[in-house]
Amino acid sequence: MTKSVAAPQAKGKSAEDKIFGANNRATALAEQLGADKVINGTVGSILDEDGNLVMLDVVQKAYKALTPKEIVAYAPIQGYPDYLEAVIDQCFGESRPEGYIRACATSGGSGVLHHVIHNYSEWGDDILTSDWHWGAYNSMCTDNGRHLREFELIGPDGKFNLESFKANVTDMVAKQYNTVIIINSPANNPTGFALSSEDWDHVLAFLKDVVNGKDKNIILVSDVAYLDYSGEKQECRKFFKKFGNLPSNILVVVAYTCSKGFTMYGQRMGAMICVTSSKDVADEFVAINQYTSRATWSNSNSAAMKAMVNICKDPKKVAELDAERAEYLELIKERADLFMKEAKECGLKYLPYLSGFFITIPMEGSQKVCDLMEKEHIFLVPLGKGIRLAVCSVSKKKIAGLAAKIKAAVEATGAKQ
Numbered sequence: 001m002t003k004s005v006a007a008p009q010a011k012g013k014s015a016e017d018k019i020f021g022a023n024n025r026a027t028a029l030a031e032q033l034g035a036d037k038v039i040n041g042t043v044g045s046i047l048d049e050d051g052n053l054v055m056l057d058v059v060q061k062a063y064k065a066l067t068p069k070e071i072v073a074y075a076p077i078q079g080y081p082d083y084l085e086a087v088i089d090q091c092f093g094e095s096r097p098e099g100y101i102r103a104c105a106t107s108g109g110s111g112v113l114h115h116v117i118h119n120y121s122e123w124g125d126d127i128l129t130s131d132w133h134w135g136a137y138n139s140m141c142t143d144n145g146r147h148l149r150e151f152e153l154i155g156p157d158g159k160f161n162l163e164s165f166k167a168n169v170t171d172m173v174a175k176q177y178n179t180v181i182i183i184n185s186p187a188n189n190p191t192g193f194a195l196s197s198e199d200w201d202h203v204l205a206f207l208k209d210v211v212n213g214k215d216k217n218i219i220l221v222s223d224v225a226y227l228d229y230s231g232e233k234q235e236c237r238k239f240f241k242k243f244g245n246l247p248s249n250i251l252v253v254v255a256y257t258c259s260k261g262f263t264m265y266g267q268r269m270g271a272m273i274c275v276t277s278s279k280d281v282a283d284e285f286v287a288i289n290q291y292t293s294r295a296t297w298s299n300s301n302s303a304a305m306k307a308m309v310n311i312c313k314d315p316k317k318v319a320e321l322d323a324e325r326a327e328y329l330e331l332i333k334e335r336a337d338l339f340m341k342e343a344k345e346c347g348l349k350y351l352p353y354l355s356g357f358f359i360t361i362p363m364e365g366s367q368k369v370c371d372l373m374e375k376e377h378i379f380l381v382p383l384g385k386g387i388r389l390a391v392c393s394v395s396k397k398k399i400a401g402l403a404a405k406i407k408a409a410v411e412a413t414g415a416k417q
């Protein structure tokens with residue numbers, strides 16, 4: 001037996017991350033054979049057409065202009081006040097909802113999810129999200145003694161599966177005091193799916209109804225990690241308006257991150273933003289989450305906050321930022337369109353994709369298909385019910401022909417679509 005000194009609740013934890021694992025193998029092979037011989041469809045960051053990691057120019061300039069104090073100072077635990085204002089403004093744009101809106105700086109979007117799970121659900125609770133979700137949600141729940149429960153995101157008609165959502169929430173509300181729900185839309189990871197305006201109306205009307213007159217709460221987490229690459233700037237934000245004027249037992253927490261929108265992935269900067277009709281709930285939100293920040297990572301990254309703020313307070317820089325994002329939104333769209341066109345031509349199924357970094361090819365037997373593809377130097381991420389392709393990071397040249405290769409691997413391995 002291997003020796004272990006871990007405490008009982010920590011025994012057996014291990015983080016063999018399939019995404020980073022495949023990425024490491026792809027990178028090693030590219031070093032050996034040359035980057036043009038390898039297709040790495042695992043990376044969840046924007047790479048340009050030459051395969052270089054993109055850092056937006058306006059962000060590069062903002063970093064270079066930082067003063068030593070801006071870089072190294074301890075920031076207030078809640079975050080610099082001007083950062084919190086900038087975050088709220090950047091997040092909502094022209095669609096700021098009515099109500100009490102407060103923000104706390106977090107370590108990326110991951111920090112938001114951690115704090116919500118930690119502070120708004122109890123030990124042993126279920127946390128609800130869709131069957132197609134970012135794998136880290138599982139670890140975050142398990143590591144905190146919670147269980148991630150799934151509703152079916154997409155029904156047989158290719159639309160949002162409201163019935164599955166309702167059935168799960170109804171059951172959870174009956175059993176739990178708080179029901180935490182994470183909805184990653186628009187640009188869902190891994191599918192690129194999004195709830196429509198009507199879907200949001202139905203979801204919110206149902207949530208109001210299900211806790212009406214009850215001493216029960218809903219905590220709705222709107223994970224918008226890929227918001228800035230999900231459509232026209234104001235159009236893709238319109239659904240935020242719907243978060244206003246909800247009853248006080250529904251708290252909306254928006255998981256905002258600078259990782260993608262500002263290409264600051266490794267800088268670990270984000271914010272949790274609450275929308276509530278109750279001042280007490282808003283005050284409590286700041287108090288308990290600030291406390292948890294102090295109790296986990298303490299202050300957030302000063303340089304990242306100041307770089308972001310220095311862009312946001314200058315309209316010219318914001319215009320530059322918007323233009324750069326629009327350019328990459330277009331590039332990702334061109335890659336996705338090419339893949340979907342070829343997939344249709346060769347009869348490879350894919351899930352309804354609207355925007356975002358990833359496309360999912362649903363199937364049973366994804367691991368076998370990915371293993372076979374790796375032999376052809378193509379690296380993709382096997383998921384429980386499909387394969388994830390990162391269109392944010394594969395050039396158009398490499399996307400061309402990829403659908404047919406996946407289709408051939410599906411047939412060769414006998415995987416079922």
Ligand SMILES: Cc1ncc(COP(=O)(O)O)c(C=O)c1O
Pocket residue numbers: 044107108109110111134184189223225257258259265269270
């Ligand atoms: C769905 C989703 N939510 C949130 C995040 C948050 O990332 P970060 O903690 O880097 O901001 C990611 C990053 O990959 C993501 O895919």
